Amino acid sequence: MNRWVSTSEKSAFLNWFLKNHRLKSKEARTILDYMIGHSHILEHVTFTDTISSSSKSIVISSMQSDEPGFVYYDHTKKSDDPSKVLGDLMAHPAIRRNLVIHFYGSHIHSSYQQLLQTPIKEQFQNYKRFKRYEHETKGILTQIQQQTDRASLLAEIDRALDERNEARFKQLTIQLNELDQSKS
Template sequence: MELETSIKVEDKKTFINWFLGNYQLKKRESVWILNYLMNHDEVLAHVHFVLEARFCPRAMIISTHCSKDIAFRFYKKHIVTTDADKSFHDLRLHNNEPIYIQLNFKNAKRSLEYMKVLEDNPFIPDDYFLSSKDKEHVDEWLNYSIYHFKKQEILNQINNALDNRDEVLFKKYTEKLSKLEKTYKNKYNK
């Protein structure tokens, strides 16, 4: 699954040139890799700059001195290495395969230059950016929505029983409503 991209090779070259001119990388091999990419359009066409590259099947994470992140990491399927030389050889040998690159540098998420070449990462799990508090709120909302739907359904049945002057159904549904409300209040302290 290669990411379709609207980022032009020329724009990627411009970005890499800007990046190398403004940041010092923790590993000198990272400079070689980026220079190689800048000088090989056919390889650069398969490069995708993304966030959270570790989720990608073939990825590189490159960090600058101003970043607290690891200097270099290469992912290929389930293999992870910090050996930039092996990564460079893989890049050259498999130059038609997509490669996803994450760059760690100070204020990266505020860099207009980086944002211009940054693409969505199709391999990030759907719930990756949800915190446990977010998940808790979603669960609460979902439970309330279900409770509210069931309550509305029972109220409609009570109204129908009243309209039809059916005392038996009226009692049945009011008891059902009472149980539903008690269950919800006990379970969610509402």
């Protein structure tokens, strides 16, 4: 899972982006400025590099990008009218939106890459984390089982000594030695 991204990090990146890149769509700058000025809206913006048909997505590109300058996806509806986004932002500030920004070097820009939250990336990170948890849990359970088995054998050895059962004592000490060697 990606880390939580604060609105100040999002705002700082967008300010850097606007300062260092010319946009293909002048109106797109207005949208980004509006988001920067309204942290409650920016809080619900997720930076991503994929467009999902199940959510609202805003795509903005710099002049160096081959992608369209501005596109707004409202689930399955596609629009290139920035005023629709501004109206939607004003009318529904708490709705989650994806923001895709295309600019030269975006794939190696560390600040931008840290902002990205892609579902596939999150799923893969969750998978790795849960596999690690599973491995650690199995190790702990194996260790507990070995301790329980050892304690049980020691109790049986004590009982064999109390009963003066030499054959049983030898058999149990062999099992104890095997158990101790398997732990090493």
